[in-house]
Structures are given as C-alpha cells and as structure tokens.
Amino acid sequence: MDSLLQGPRGRRLCLELAMELDQDIRIAVFHLGYNLDPGAGRSRRMLTMDPLGEAPPPLPEPTMDELAGLITSLDLNGITNQLVHYALQRAVDTARYWQEPEGEDFLAATEEITVPLARVAESLAYSPTTQWWVQKAQPGQWAIDWRSADDPTPLPRDPQHTLAEWGRKERAQEIRAAKERPKNPHANFSGEWWSIPHGLIHTVARIPEGLSLVEDSLGWEEATVIPVAGTGRILEITTEEDWINLCRAFPLEVTASRRHDWFRTTGRHGRWVIPDWEQAATEWDAVHLTVTGYLSLAGRALPVSEDTSTVIAGWDLGTTFWLNDVVRETEEPRQHWHGPHNEDQWVLVSGA
Template identity: 80%
Template sequence: MEPDIEQLLSGPRGRRLCLELAMEMDQDIRIAVFHLGYKLDPGSGRSRRMLIMSPSGEAPPPLPEPTVNELAALITSLDLKGITNELVQKALERAVDTARYWQEPEGEDILAATEAITEPLAHVARSVVGLPATASWDQKAQPGQWAIDWRSADDPTPLPRNPQHTLAEWARKERAMEIRASKERPQDPHANFSGEWWSIPHGLIQTVARIPEGLSLVEDSLGWEEATTIPVSGTGRILEIRTEEDWTKLCRAFSLEVTASRRHDWFRTTGRHGRWVIPDWERAATEWDAVHLTVAGYLSLAGRALRVSEHTASVIAGWDPGSTIWLTDVARESELPRQHWHHPHNDEHWELVSSA
C-alpha cells in the first residue's frame, strides 16, 4: 500500500472519511454500511434502535442482510470518477462530526477498521489523495488565520489574552484532577466512570486557516448557528503535528501523566489498558509559541493510542483538524474585518452575513 494511502487509512478518522465518501457515491453501499454498522455498534438495540415499517404500518418481513464480503465487493468496484471537492469536504465533515473519545467507537468506525473493509477502502483513498480538496491537508500553519467565536456580531468579544496565566491554571487543575481521580475512581477500565477526555487546553487562542470550511470541522460540536470569525496574524516557533512521532516526541519532552483522569474514557475509545500521558502545555510553551495539527495528521492520528514509551501512550482528542493552538502571546487580531456567519437550520452550508 502506498505511504500516503497507508497513512490515511491508519487512523479511525481517515478510514471514516473514506467510508463516508463511498456512501456518498453509492446508495447500495450506504444501505449495507447502515445494516452492518448497526450490528457492530455497542449501543445496538439500546441507545441505537432500528425500526422498519411498511406503508401499511405493519412490520414488513425481514430483508436479506448484506454481508461484509458483499460490502467489500461494492467498495472495490465503485466508480470514483464522479468524486468532487464538495463530496470530499462533506465526508471530512462527517468524519470529524462522528469522532467520540468518551465512549466506544460507532459501529461504522468498527466496520471500517476490519481488515475486510480497510483493504477495499484503499481504492477510495487512492482517488482522494491528490485531489484539489486535499491540497491543504498537509499545509503548515499560515501567518494569517481565523479565530472562531461562536456568538453573533451583536455580542463582540476580544481575543483571549495572557496565555501564561491560562496555561498555569490549566496545569494546576489537571494535576489536582489527576490526584483526585486516583483516589476516587477505580483502576478497572471497564468501570462506568467518565470525565475529561480531551488532550488540549481550553481558553487559548485557537485558529484555522480556511473559512468557512473550518466552521464545519469541529469535534463535539454543539450545533451552533451563529459564528464570528476574527482575523488573526501570528508567527513564531510553531510545531507541526503531522506524524505520530511529532506528537509522541512532544509528550516525551513535556510529559504530564493523566492515567487516572483519562483511563476509563480512553480505554473505551481505544481498547488500550495502561498508563496515559499528554503534553504539559505550560512547559511546552517554554519551547513553542504554537502547535498546529494538520488535517492529514488529524486523519491518521486522532483517536488512536499513540505509543510514547514502553509503558505509556497518548491520544489526540478534542483537537479540530487544521487548527493552531497559540501557547504564547504572539497572536494578534489583524486589520482585516471580522466576519459574521449564519448556519440556517437544516442547511449544510454556512452563509456570510456581514463583514465589518
């Protein structure tokens, strides 16, 4: 398998993107994934139910269920000449929207991770790599970017300042939470406990390079319909997260143990039982001004158990693809106008309302 294809299919979000794209291209694939994903979903029959009714209102006789081999054959024979940039963007949005790190993966993600389906998905991945829509996936952080404020233009707010204080508070709370969790939560990873699951700090300036695309690439979105995008200019020592080694090297250099506080959530999402670490972002700020997660890095890395050392691993969770986190006070609002965007209910696209 070619390196770019293997990288895309090595991560759960990359596999999901390819599966979503295949479903967009063929209705029979969508139906097969729906049935097979339902059977594999941990919530099947409980939090996720399938109801099929005939026009008369009575339950119809059960339909023949597709097999994994039949789905694999459909994907392998798929005609991909009709792939467009819009379809790739839509599949990327679905891959991001379905990410979850606080419970088991969806049935569709489990399905895409099986060898019987991952191999056929390489057929889709080959058609994706090299398209204009993917040209920016490995792009470095740009000097001019956009911060997103999920409020309307009628409620303006300045960009957050004093990242040193924010990171100090974050580090203090993380250590306190880890101590508390080690005392109050069981070591059994199957225990029904949940808590903090993200691996990045909140309250800092976070930016994306592309608008409006970045408005729809948000993990664990709350379904916002209003957004103000703020032009930001920033430069300095920017670490690019493209590969597993980029992330694990950062974790080794500035290691913060989070086993007790992340154990249960990350076991559910990765299946790994062991010690967990994330970067100590306060200490990382002594070396780096910002850290940028490329879209390609996100697709291959997010949601995986990434080996840091013989006994520890880490997860990239809660970090939107293509976004930059500013650790020091080097990012400023530029002279370009802010933009106000609106997402009409039940519409797929964001609309520019004003620029001022």
C-alpha cells in the same frame, strides 16, 4: 494518503465518501455497521415498517464480502469538492472519545473493508480539493468566536496565566481521580477526555470550512470570525512521531482522569499522558495539527513508551493553538457568519 487508513477518522472519511457515491454501499454499511455497534438493540435500534404499519419479514442482510466488492468496483470519477467536504464533516462529527466508537468505525477498521477503501484513499491523494490537508500553519489565520457580531469581545491574552491555571486544574483533577475512581477501566466513570488546553487563542486557515469541521459541536448557528496574524516557533503535528516526541519531552500523567474514557474509545488499558502545555510553551509558541495529521492520528492510542500511550482528542483538524502571546488581530474586518438550523452551509452575513 496511505496514512489515512491508519486512523479511525481517516477510515471513516473514506467510508463516508464511498457511501456518498453509491446508495447500495450506504445500505450495506447501515446494516453491517448496526450489527457491529456496541449499542445495537439498546441505545441504537433498527425499526422497519411496511405501509400498513406492520413489521415486514426481514430481508437478506448484505455480507462483508458483498460490501467489499461494491467498494472495489466503485466509480471514483464522481468525487466532487462538495462530497469530500461532507464526508470530512461526517468523519469529524462522529468522533467521540468518551464512549465506544460507532459500528461504522468498527466496520471500517476490519481488514475486509480497509483493503478496498485503499482505492478511495488513493483517489483523495490526487484530488485538488485535498491539497490543503498537508498545509502548514499560515501567518494569516482566523479565530472563531461562536457569538454574533452584536456581542464583540477582544481576543484572550496572557496565555501564560491560562496555561498555569490549566496545569493546576489538570494536576488536581488527576490526584482527585486517583483517589475516587476505580482502576477497573470497565467501570462506569467519565470525565475530562480532551488532550488540549482550553482558553487559548486557537485559529484555522480556511473559512468557512473551519466553521463546520468542529468535533463535539454544540450546534452553533452564529459565529464571528476574527482575522489574526501570528508567527514564532510553530510545531507541526503531521506524523505520530511529532506528537509522541512532544509527549516524551513534556509528559503530563493523566491515567486516572482519562483511563475510563480512553479505554472505551481505544480499547487500551494502561498508563496515559498528554503534553504538559505549560512546559511546552517554553520551547514552542504554537502547535498546529494538519488535516492529514488529524485524520491519521486522532482517536488512536499512540505509544509513548513500553507501558504508556497518548491520544489526540478534542483537537479540530487544521487548528493552531497559540501557547505564547505572539498572535494579534489584524486590521481586516471581522466577519459574521450564520449557519441555518439543520443545514450544512454557512452563509457570510457581513464583513467581506
């Protein structure tokens, strides 16, 4: 689990878990994270009031050394499956590739905090609840349709057409962005920031975990979960070499269309590529991002060549994208799940 601390989502997971275990850590992170947040005092404000509605005198703020000491002395025996899942969900919920990371992400990336967080990462390595994080793509998985069972729909087919349309759109967008957008990465422009193709069947191995571990969620409260089975040539993305080699074999230039968003999220200025998924389908039937792969890689600027990098963005952890028509719905019943508003728990309604 050493790789957890290499990635922004893995570091955020460890920090969130530490906050769940100790309220003093939560308070310290609140203050220190605010001070490091790019939006502090503007898009993010700290308001304090006493019972009379007056602003109290400011309290002494915690220091980095004090937070590091709290994490170092943290009792890790209180780690439970529920706490790990909530921390993992928070790490996913706070991922953003179209603007600067939150102050808590900057905080977790400092050496003063990363070093003591190694204890948390090590404890996760030996926890039974995390063993599925290294699991490869399974033959039987679940596709999620964010609609109710009253609105049934078949799984999409013809991935070749979907990928051809995706490739056409990406290339046209890149040409348009090169003409219309400035090369200055600081310019206030935004657009496509994903590195994945849309419209394909994508599946997860675990339900209900897959319902709550979704980047940039739209707050869905209904989901139809479809049992599927698929096999073929499946590429596992676990290490940065796995993703980099895919980008080197099938590069698609996206510098103009991703430049501004990915500069904000990574701080890197230069050329960018993602996999040309239409071409990748000639060698691979599916690509699976393991949980550990997501936690260590997502949101990082990964070097493809001396002047070119890539980012895994918008790809939910543990998800398999099917590039060819090799996956089918099975005879098991579909399931209908409901996620009550403002609650973290998904409830099985029917189909078990």
